[in-house]
Amino acid sequence: MKDNEIDRALSGEADILPSSGFARSVMEAVVREAQAPPPIPFPWRKLVPATVVGAVGFGVLAWAAWSAPAVSHAAAEGIVMPPETLEHLTELAAAPAILWTSGVLALTLASVALGARVAGMRSR
Amino acid sequence: MSAAEDRADVLRVLGGDLSAFEGIVRRWEGPLVNLGYRFCRDRGRAEEMAQEAFLRAYRALGSWRQDSTFSTWLFALATNLYRSELRRLPLRTVPLEAAGEIASAGSLLAQIAGEDRDRAVRNAVLRLPAKYRETVILYYFHGMDIAASAASLGTAEGTVKARLSRARDLLRKKLPAALATTALEEA
Numbered sequence: 001m002k003d004n005e006i007d008r009a010l011s012g013e014a015d016i017l018p019s020s021g022f023a024r025s026v027m028e029a030v031v032r033e034a035q036a037p038p039p040i041p042f043p044w045r046k047l048v049p050a051t052v053v054g055a056v057g058f059g060v061l062a063w064a065a066w067s068a069p070a071v072s073h074a075a076a077e078g079i080v081m082p083p084e085t086l087e088h089l090t091e092l093a094a095a096p097a098i099l100w101t102s103g104v105l106a107l108t109l110a111s112v113a114l115g116a117r118v119a120g121m122r123s124r
Numbered sequence: 125m126s127a128a129e130d131r132a133d134v135l136r137v138l139g140g141d142l143s144a145f146e147g148i149v150r151r152w153e154g155p156l157v158n159l160g161y162r163f164c165r166d167r168g169r170a171e172e173m174a175q176e177a178f179l180r181a182y183r184a185l186g187s188w189r190q191d192s193t194f195s196t197w198l199f200a201l202a203t204n205l206y207r208s209e210l211r212r213l214p215l216r217t218v219p220l221e222a223a224g225e226i227a228s229a230g231s232l233l234a235q236i237a238g239e240d241r242d243r244a245v246r247n248a249v250l251r252l253p254a255k256y257r258e259t260v261i262l263y264y265f266h267g268m269d270i271a272a273s274a275a276s277l278g279t280a281e282g283t284v285k286a287r288l289s290r291a292r293d294l295l296r297k298k299l300p301a302a303l304a305t306t307a308l309e310e311a
Contacts (some may be wrong), residue, residue: 009246022175
């Protein structure tokens with residue numbers, strides 16, 4: 001097949017007409033679009049303090065995790081504890097699941113409370 | 125089509141007169157629906173895509189910088205939309221390669237002529253790889269204007285020429301196969 005035959009086949013195509021209600025339907029969609037409330041902007045002002053708090057918290061945790069072995073070493077070597085305190089600490093160390101569970105529950109409660117507070121602020 | 129009318133209507137819409145957008149729709153509904161139809165060969169889908177193109181044009185009207193004509197901007201926007209719509213929901217066609225074995229070159233082509241042959245060529249265009257298909261569609265839609273096709277595709281004129289040449293090669297080689305798949309689809 002030659003180029004001019006391809007040209008003729010593809011350029012000689014008759015146009016189709018849009019259906020009679022097409023323009024009206026487009027304008028209705030445009031009017032709906034214009035009347036729709038503007039999109040809710042992303043809450044950057046709320047996000048920035050939360051990010052800062054989160055970053056600081058993460059930093060504190062990272063620092064604590066990094067320095068904990070050194071502290072416990074120092075404590076083990078240099079601090080003499082009364083036997084009852086040592087016993088109490090040993091009991092705590094033997095039950096880490098209770099501590100973790102309590103911590104996670106406290107964190108969950110705090111985030112639920114914070115969420116409810118933020119939702120209350122938005123609905124006002 | 126008047127560039128001055130387009131500019132005036134755009135300014136009125138941007139100034140808050142929504143009814144002026146109807147002038148734009150009336151002037152460009154035919155071209156946008158026809159361009160969509162060439163992409164998908166389905167009138168209903170072409171109108172849906174054209175409506176979405178008008179909506180996007182309305183939303184983005186403020187971004188038309190007037191360094192090109194409104195029609196160039198509108199066609200580029202519509203072309204982008206139609207391409208992504210067809211990527212999202214592709215046409216149901218048999219790839220040209222799938223029919224390569226069953227068609228003997230020239231045998232089917234020799235049997236048909238005129239309008240049937242033209243229709244077969246247009247169907248074969250839909251089976252080209254996307255970048256060639258889009259280039260061919262826009263080139264013939266714009267009355268074989270390389271510069272307008274390049275502007276709609278957002279690519280260089282040299283790229284359009286190279287893709288057209290490759291597309292013609294593919295069409296010449298694969299048209300008999302396309303005829304066979306068309307016959308299979310219609311059977």
